[in-house]
Amino acid sequence: MKVQNISIKGSLDIDDSSSVNNCDLGDGIKISKRSVVYGSKEHPVRIGNGCYIGMNCCLNGYDSELIIGNNVSIASNVTIITGSGPNASLEMQKIYPIVKESVEIGAHSWIGDNVTILPGVKLGAFCVVAANSVVTKSFDEYSVIGGTPAKLIKMIQHKA
Template sequence: MIKQIQNAIALCLSNYFPRIGFFNRIRWKILKAGGAGIENSHIWAPIDIRPFGCLKNIKIGRGTFVNTGFRCGVPNGVIVEIGENCAIGPRVSIETVNHNLSWSEKEKWGVKKKSVKVGDRVWIGSGVIVLPGVNIGSDSVIAAGAVVTKSFPERSIIAGVPARLIRRNEVD
């Protein structure tokens, strides 16, 4: 219970501060103090990490930029890991939980949880949704509005609903 309160305070504080220089530089430190595995990153508020008490289940690498409206569901039993030097656009949603496709008397709707991993130097465009169990390889780009339902190797340029490989990213 104390961890949940600590997480909630850290999340509320980090979202309360305005989006200006000084607060942008310390926001990640507040989230880290609340239990998140965040290194020197640039995070614009507001962000939504659920459920309360699960900040420890998110890891964000050094140099990563997270824009406003980031949403991440990371209950116990799963982890969201975002690599170093990534760019996360506004209103990106990374989900780790999905319901069963059919209702049963025993499980009701039930849930399935799977971790998500984003490699280093990945650019995720505005409004992207990443679904449970997805791994995105390093040096990839995900176009705005894509719904990523499966994993992609490094150096992928991904777009669409559902997302598909458009071409390989020829980076140096």
């Protein structure tokens, strides 16, 4: 386990095979096997209380803010990135400039297996993202989304 430059507000369970750095972590977080969660000194990843991060996840908040609300469930093999582009080629960057935008996942959301969430996405509270989806745009709270690219499947009818 590699842990550097983190702030912890309570209990934390990180598997020995995972790596976490430049993060502000809430209480009661569990990070499973072989996951990587990292921000930068300028943009520490913020994870709320009671969150679960499954196996083989990559949560990359290095380029911009990555904010995960309270009680968010992230299944296995999920990738969330705040920056994207052809880093190795200056010529390709003229055609496809590097994108650096924040990502926010609202409280009580559930992200299914093998999901990719791209820069600039904001998911409201209580969202459900179906397995194998690629999320390229933002969705309101109580949205059930899925597909490549992800589209609205239905709205959850929340009972108070």
